[in-house]
Structures are given as C-alpha cells and as structure tokens.
Amino acid sequence: ETGVTQTPRHLVMGMTNKKSLKCEQHLGHNAMYWYKQSAKKPLELMFVYNFKEQTENNSVPSRFSPECPNSSHLFLHLHTLQPEDSALYLCASSHNRGYNEQFFGPGTRLTVL
Amino acid sequence: QKEVEQNSGPLSVPEGAIASLNCTYSDRGSQSFFWYRQYSGKSPELIMFIYSNGDKEDGRFTAQLNKASQYVSLLIRDSQPSDSATYLCAVNTEGFQKLVFGTGTRLLVSP
Numbered sequence: 001e002t003g004v005t006q007t008p009r010h011l012v013m014g015m016t017n018k019k020s021l022k023c024e025q026h027l028g029h030n031a032m033y034w035y036k037q038s039a040k041k042p043l044e045l046m047f048v049y050n051f052k053e054q055t056e057n058n059s060v061p062s063r064f065s066p067e068c069p070n071s072s073h074l075f076l077h078l079h080t081l082q083p084e085d086s087a088l089y090l091c092a093s094s095h096n097r098g099y100n101e102q103f104f105g106p107g108t109r110l111t112v113l
Numbered sequence: 114q115k116e117v118e119q120n121s122g123p124l125s126v127p128e129g130a131i132a133s134l135n136c137t138y139s140d141r142g143s144q145s146f147f148w149y150r151q152y153s154g155k156s157p158e159l160i161m162f163i164y165s166n167g168d169k170e171d172g173r174f175t176a177q178l179n180k181a182s183q184y185v186s187l188l189i190r191d192s193q194p195s196d197s198a199t200y201l202c203a204v205n206t207e208g209f210q211k212l213v214f215g216t217g218t219r220l221l222v223s224p
Contacts, residue, residue, distance in 0.1 A: 002158070033210075041216065042117070042214040042215060042216050042217075043157070043201070043203075043212075043214040045211060045212065048210055055210070056210070056211065088156075090157070096210065099144075099145045099162060099164055099205070100145065100212070101147070101159055101162055102147075102159070102212060104149075104157050104158070104159075106156050107155075
C-alpha cells in the first residue's frame with residue numbers, strides 16, 4: 001500500500017451514465033494528480049491540483065470534471081463518456097516541492113459500453 | 114513534443130543475471146528522472162529516482178544518468194522472477210510537477 005486509495009476499483013458504465021471516481025491520500029502531500037493509462041500508450045497526465053487549486057488541465061474533454069475539496073481528497077466526475085475513454089484511471093500524490101516523487105493509488109479500471 | 118523513449122521489449126534475462134533497461138528523453142531542461150515498476154493489472158510503483166549525473170544505488174537497483182547524452186538507465190542485479198514487470202521511465206519536464214512517461218519496457222526473468 002502506498003498510502004493512496006482509490007474507489008471503485010472497477011467500474012462499468014453506459015455512455016449516458018454519470019459516475020464519480022474517488023481518491024484519498026494519507027501521506028500528508030499537498031499535490032494530487034489524475035492520470036489515464038490506455039493500452040500501448042504512455043501514462044497521460046490529465047489534471048494537477050496544488051493545495052486544492054487546479055494548476056494543470058492537459059486539454060482534457062469537459063466530460064471529465066475534477067474536484068478537489070481539500071489536499072487529501074480528489075474526485076473525477078464522469079458524464080456522457082465514449083467507449084474510447086475506457087482505460088485505467090490513476091490518482092497520484094506528491095509534495096509540491098523537492099523532486100516531485102509521485103505515489104500512485106491502485107487505479108480504477110473503467111469500461112464504457 | 115517532449116518525449117521519453119523506451120524499448121518496449123520484452124527483455125528476457127535468466128535468473129541471477131543483470132537486467133539493463135534504458136530510456137532516452139528529448140527535453141534538455143529535464144531535472145529529475147524516475148523509474149517505476151508496474152506489474153500486470155497493478156498501478157506503477159516508484160522504485161528509484163535520480164537527479165545528478167552518475168550512478169545511484171539502492172539494493173539490487175542502480176540508476177544511471179547522463180544528461181549530456183540525455184539517457185537514463187536502470188540496472189537490476191541478481192534478477193529474480195519476481196522482477197518480471199513493466200518498467201516505466203518518467204522525466205520531470207516543463208516545470209517540476211509534470212512527469213512525462215515512456216511506454217515502458219517489459220522485463221521477463223526466467224527461472
């Protein structure tokens with residue numbers, strides 16, 4: 001266990017559904033990240049939050065909506081997704097200083113039907 | 114486009130051998146470099162990071178960085194079957210919080 005938890009671990013949703021992914025870190029970090037990992041592709045950074053403020057949006061479609069109520073919790077709200085959005089969604093956290101070692105949660109395996 | 118390149122493998126080595134994993138990067142301004150291990154169906158696990166030219170050792174793992182040639186490598190000594198995984202190289206670029214990942218090298222260690 002890295003001290004970063006994610007729920008749910010698996011999610012199947014239809015294209016018209018709305019769902020949310022949750023991430024919580026117990027490491028005392030103040031930066032949190034969402035990544036997408038698709039087969040045969042590098043990890044793609046989606047969003048960065050520092051002290052619960054969004055500091056990076058890597059041109060992510062608006063059907064993905066992040067929320068960070070505090071430095072320990074991060075959500076990714078999903079609506080009207082497409083089948084190509086099926087992937088492993090990973091949350092990570094780090095200190096926002098030093099060398100930026102990022103620690104990942106176990107991920108949510110998302111399937112969009 | 115800032116890139117991180119890795120050979121996808123698989124790299125096959127016998128148990129007890131040294132596994133050598135390589136990574137090149139395009140951004141000369143990169144400052145810190147990370148190796149993650151990812152088992153099939155699991156999330157990436159940080160195993161080492163390096164920021165100065167030269168070698169950094171941690172147990173059976175040695176990270177090597179050569180900024181002039183823009184490559185970073187990971188050596189695994191006395192490879193074990195449990196080391197079989199995909200190894201991801203990540204580079205800190207465009208500001209210290211943005212990591213750019215390679216596609217990973219799959220390592221297979223045979224008993």
